Amino acid sequence: MSLGASLSRGRWPLLLLLLLVASLALLPILGLGPYALLGGIGAGAGGEASAVGEGARGSGSLLDPGMLAGLGLGSGGPEALAHTAGLVLLVGLGGALLGTTTGWLTSACSFPGRRLLRIAQLLPLAVPPYLLAATLIDGGSRFGLHLHGDLWAAAVLILGTYSYVFLLATESFSAGGQRLLEACRSLGVGPWGSFRRVALPMAAPAIGAGVALSGMEVVNELGAVELLGVPTLSGTILQRWQSDGDPRGAVGLALITLALVSLLVACERQLRRRSRRWLAGADSEAGMPWTLAGWRAHLAQLVTLVPPALSLGLPLAWMLLSHDQLQAADAADLAALGLRSFTLALAAALLTLAAGLVLALGRRWFPQPWLGRLAFLAGMGYAVPGAVLALALLLLGAPLGVAPLLLLLWGYTDRFLAVARQGLDAALERLPPSLDEAATGLGCGWWAVLRRVHLPLLRGPLLVGALLVFVDVVKELPLSFALRPFDSDTLSVRVYQYASDERLGAALIPAALILALGLLASLALVPGLERRSRNAAPDIEAREASTAGREQRTGALDSRGS
Secondary structure: OOHHHHHHHHHHHHHHHHHHHHHHHHHHHHOHHHHHHHOOOOOOOOHHHHHHHHHHHOOOOOOOOOHHHHHHHOOOHHHHHHHHHHHHHHHHHHHHHHHHHHHHHHHHEEOOOHHHHHHHOOHHHHOOHHHHHHHHHHHHHHOOOOOOOHHHHHHHHHHHHHHHHHHHHHHHHHHOOHHHHHHHHHOOOOHHHHHHHHHHHHHHHHHHHHHHHHHHHHHHOOHHHHHOOOOOHHHHHHHHHHHOOOHHHHHHHHHHHHHHHHHHHHHHHHHHHHHHHHHHOOOOOOOOOEEOOOHHHHHHHHHHHHHHHHHHHHHHHHHHHOHHHOOOOOHHHHHHHHHHHHHHHHHHHHHHHHHHHHHHHHHHHOOOHHHHHHHHHHHHHHHOOHHHHHHHHHHHHOOOOOOHHHHHHHHHHHHHHHHHHHHHHHHHHOOOHHHHHHHHHOOOOHHHHHHHHHHHHOHHHHHHHHHHHHHHHHHOOHHHHHHOOOOOOOHHHHHHHHHHOOOHHHHHHHHHHHHHHHHHHHHHHHHHHHHOOOOOOOOHHHOHHHHHHHHHHHHHHHHHHO
16 A cells, blocks of 8 residues: 555554654664764763863864764773673673573473473573672672672673573574474484584574674673673763763764674674575474483483573572671662652553554554664664663753653663564564454544554553563663662662662662562563464564464473373
């Protein structure tokens, strides 16, 4: 259908909403380039320091003799870039090994407890890395150990991000090339030979895409690396902006960070396309998994149990062992923190869901390629590190006098827009266009079609999307730390501040609240994930939702085996 035909059916308000949502999503990032090239705005946080600094540095533009500092390569810039790149490499290798191993064991092998252990791989997504880092630091101090440095940061981030590799690898192992694996079985090739010679080459693009996703999370991380004393791009951006009063240097680092993230996004997209071509001609019918017995079954249980047990068990054990450090907490302050975090997460989930619904409906009702590309770009905020997005919003909103709370909600919506949109896109693709045409033929406008046809059929994806955004907002740190209003901390910010000040006893209760909210929302996701379609394909921005059809396939395999 042409754009004119769509507009003639009264859908122009939806087009205006789509353009508004896309503009609000893209405007902050698009403003970084002109700011860096043409000079600072000189307002907002750090504005006074910027004015002082510009008097000494010149025009405040990257085109002046201070270009090297403006590009983020001044004091601390090369070190932060080197540490960030090193962490991306270490976490990518460790996550690929761990995620691929657990994915293969839980999708192609059968052993006692396999289904529960497969679901358990979701648990690391509910545990913030900064909480796990604080746990290790306090636990090490009890034994006289001072845990810090890149290796410990890499270990924490591997535990927090390997699930992304697991989700994409297990999708490939479960859905692709089952007849090839059955042929290996008939030829006497065991699980290891089938994995090495057939499954791994087919799943390599998906594994690479998962590694790219984990790399994006590493670039975005702030709390864990700061607690472990590792200078990274996210932390250095905030330091340049807030502490050093150098917004030009912060923007330069932000552009370097965006370049690194863009490289990871390009790799992920290319590898995902290769993964789809691998599976295009493969038989997706599930086959019988290899049955493991004896020590092999025990080893598989151990390998799949240890990562989620460390991710969740270490913080829980720390809380139980540290009850003697529990400081007398102000109940009113804790209640205010919890209510503020809950309210922000709920408001962000509703706003993000509404924006995602507009983009998903626009993609369905306006099939023009340029609108599809615009909707895709609007959802790329999930790949942008929170520190970069916070800096962009400050540069844009502070001169206009936008309230900090509105900037924070804007940042949440922009960052997690694709999480809500992807599930809606997949659900709408399963609805035949004849439903829309029939409703339109009966005289229903676009709003009536949405209210009476789409919303009732999209209740499941809407709930899943809202819960995913809720989980992400509750544990989100960089945006909250940079954009929160004065004297309006969230639970994540308070835990990070207490851990930075070595007041871990005071951090116990806020950390427990974060963990409880994250686990409750994650557990609420499991039934919805199991009901998702078998053929639903994950996308870059909604990696948590990509577990959807896989658990349903696991249940089918188990029931077929019994």
